[in-house]
Amino acid sequence: MGLMHAEQPASADRLNPLGLTSPAFLAAAAERGVREGRAMELYRAFFRDGRAGADWIAPPAPVIGGEQREDATTKFTLRIDEQLETESVILPYAGRTGRARNTLCLSSQIGCAMGCTFCETAQMGLMRNLSVEQIVGQWHAARFTFGTPINNIVYMGMGEPMDNLDAVLGAIRVLADHNGPGIASSKIAVSTVGRAEGIRQLRRLAEEPGFRRVQLAVSINAPNDEIRSRIMPINRATNMAELREAMLEWPARNTRRILIEYVVIPGVNDALEHADELAAYLQPLLCTVNVIPYNPRRNSPWPAPRDEAVRAFMDRLIGHGLFVTRRRTMGRSLMGACGQLGNEKIRRRRLVPIAIPASETAGDP
Ligand code: SF4
Structure with missing residues (x-):
């Protein structure tokens, strides 16, 4: 007998579509005696309407912890437990034809262990990884709580996606599921601080049919190892030459260039000679510099x-x-631009100082 005819199941026994692709959902539903056609109907309805259509499906649980709107951006937090909140940003933009579009900036972790000196989130340290459900839950909240259709997904919120790659890849599979959110893989970008092994694992996903156009973004932020090691501790483990090796293995095409992110910091990495050095470094790559x-x-x-x-x-x-x-730099006062997603309340609970070498402060006002 299927659960549809049983008493209401305990929440732990319910299926949570936020964490499951449609094939996984159908398989799990079949174990509960639910017909494939009915299960597919419910899965599609869940992502179309945002509601659970049967008592054996977990009702969507994202709980908004707070929201701020400014400059047309919306920044919101989801409560994970009493102590912790994720952070996400919805950024509107005009598409090629002038039509309104929205990018959702997702967090993959609460806090981050990478310690980049220019980044707000780094001050929190790493508090925890997010699960597939919690990552896709951010899309659910944007789509149904804020009523915003999402056209692009970028993993540029809190956390280093490559440090929680299983959940990040799992969430990409759900987000791209054409029976679920149905976001084209070409509209999903994963941004990394430069984890070479993570880039290689993401490449394996990008070799699968249906995921060939997933975008890779790499945060470079420096023209050479000396500067990069000072502002991005990861560079001491994986230097720029090793990072470039991993990027050269990425199957970039004209339609899928690597996005190189470069935060311009006065007195640190903004000299014209730095631009020359950066250009030489990037010369073998098919890339766009953001x-x-x-x-x-x-x-x-x-x-x-x-x-x-x-x-x-x-x-x-x-x-x-x-x-x-x-x-x-929309959302500047919301602290919702790049690397600025650390939650004030959480930060107050666990603030770690960021050491700035004296030589780094040359650009002080
Ligand atoms: S810039 Fe990204 S990787 Fe670096 S500390 Fe901030 S969130 Fe982490």
């Missing part, structure tokens, strides 16, 4: 860069023949 004006974190030793300095840096890269874009 220049991100530094968004000062709390107690930042550096100011935001001047617009002319960012423009000059970009022009120098363009002069070297690179494709260059510039990220808008």
